[in-house]
Amino acid sequence: MTLGQKIRELREQSGMFQRELASKLEIGDGFLSKVENNQKTLKREHLIKISELFNCSLSELEALWIGTKLYEIIKDEQEALNALKVAEQEIKYRKQYDIL
Amino acid sequence: MTLGQKIRELREQSGMFQRELASKLEIGDGFLSKVENNQKTLKREHLIKISELFNCSLSELEALWIGTKLYEIIKDEQEALNALKVAEQEIKYRKQYDIL
DNA sequence: TTTAGACTTGACTTATTTAGGTCAAATGTA
DNA sequence: TACATTTGACCTAAATAAGTCAAGTCTAAA
Numbered sequence: 001m002t003l004g005q006k007i008r009e010l011r012e013q014s015g016m017f018q019r020e021l022a023s024k025l026e027i028g029d030g031f032l033s034k035v036e037n038n039q040k041t042l043k044r045e046h047l048i049k050i051s052e053l054f055n056c057s058l059s060e061l062e063a064l065w066i067g068t069k070l071y072e073i074i075k076d077e078q079e080a081l082n083a084l085k086v087a088e089q090e091i092k093y094r095k096q097y098d099i100l
Numbered sequence: 101m102t103l104g105q106k107i108r109e110l111r112e113q114s115g116m117f118q119r120e121l122a123s124k125l126e127i128g129d130g131f132l133s134k135v136e137n138n139q140k141t142l143k144r145e146h147l148i149k150i151s152e153l154f155n156c157s158l159s160e161l162e163a164l165w166i167g168t169k170l171y172e173i174i175k176d177e178q179e180a181l182n183a184l185k186v187a188e189q190e191i192k193y194r195k196q197y198d199i200l
Numbered sequence: 201t202t203t204a205g206a207c208t209t210g211a212c213t214t215a216t217t218t219a220g221g222t223c224a225a226a227t228g229t230a
Numbered sequence: 231t232a233c234a235t236t237t238g239a240c241c242t243a244a245a246t247a248a249g250t251c252a253a254g255t256c257t258a259a260a
Contacts, residue, residue, distance in 0.1 A: 002190065018207065031249060033208055040248070063179040067186020070170055079163040080191050084184055086167020090102060091180050118235065128222060133236055140220070201260100208255070217246070227236070 002071070003064040004038040010054040011036075025049055038068060102171070103164040104138040110154040111136075125149055138168060 011021050018036075022029040025046055034040040047065055051058040074080040111121050118136070122129040125146050134140040147165055151158040174180040 001186070017205090019205095027248085028250060029206085030208075030251075033206095037208080039209090043248070059179055059182075062177075063182035064186055066174060066177055066179060066183035067190070070173065070183060070187035071190045073170065074166060074187065074191065075194070077162075077166055079159055079166060081188065082159075082163035083166035083170060084188050084191070086101070086164055087170035087174065088181065088184050090167070090171045091174065091184070094175070117233090119233095127220085129234085130223075130236075131221060133234090134221095137236080139237090143220070203260085204258095206256085209253085211251090211253105213248100213250080215247085215249105217244100219244075220242095222241080223239090225237085225239105228234085230231105230233090 001064065002038050003042075003061070003068045004036045006061070006064050007050065008036040010050070010056060014054060021053075024053060038072075041065070041069065101164065102138050103142075103161070103168045104136045106161070106164050107150065108136040110150070110156060114154060121153075124153060138172075141165070141169065 007021075011018070018032050019029045022032040025032070025042075027042075027046075031040060035042055042065070044062075044065065047058060047061040050056075051061055070084075074083055077083060107121075111118070118132045119129045122132040125132070125142075127142075127146075131140060135142055142165070144162075144165065147158060147161040150156075151161055170184075174183055177183060
């Protein structure tokens with residue numbers, strides 16, 4: 001699940017058109033279309049608005065936002081999965097020793 | 101293990117000083133110092149040179165190079181691990197359906 | 201079959217960030 | 231002291247962010 005998919009899902013579940021949601025987010029509808037198709041990214045502040053509008057978890061949206069960004073970076077990489085492991089181990093390592 | 105750590109390890113194992121390796125990579129030694137401390141990133145082409153110099157796996161270096169970059173993006177994120185999961189699932193999903 | 205509305209796409213823009221450094225001064229250390 | 235390393239300030243070119251807008255496509259219904 002990408003952020004674009006999630007936003008489309010939320011929007012359609014609430015019976016909203018792109019033009020409506022776009023206007024609430026104060027962006028053009030062409031831009032929102034691209035966001036839903038993961039061709040463009042929203043500003044992070046927009047996630048707050050979305051979580052309020054659809055009453056859904058902001059953390060989840062943020063995980064999708066960052067995750068989709070990471071995916072864009074590695075999607076054509078041979079070493080994609082190993083790179084993810086490297087990053088994961090560093091995160092866990094830092095957590096373990098509580099490094100600030 | 102980050103790319104910086106790996107490079108330092110390889111360099112020290114071969115008894116080389118920063119100034120020497122830096123010169124072989126055609127960069128300044130101050131810059132290499134920062135690379136080893138993950139404050140700066142090498143160009144990708146440099147990895148090839150390093151793998152030749154120390155006779156080590158290029159894929160491994162690339163995984164570390166990308167992985168360290170991913171880590172830099174998420175290291176201060178609350179949702180770091182979940183974001184990694186999102187990216188991982190997308191990679192695996194795409195693999196499963198062999199999407200080009 | 202044409203037309204309206206929803207959506208997608210391509211070309212373009214501008215401002216900000218990032219990449220990839222340099223250099224000199226400060227620090228560590230034998 | 232001399233050498234290895236680190237750090238801070240600075241720099242430029244290239245890339246990315248975050249859009250706009252108009253034209254094109256798709257689909258249902260009149």
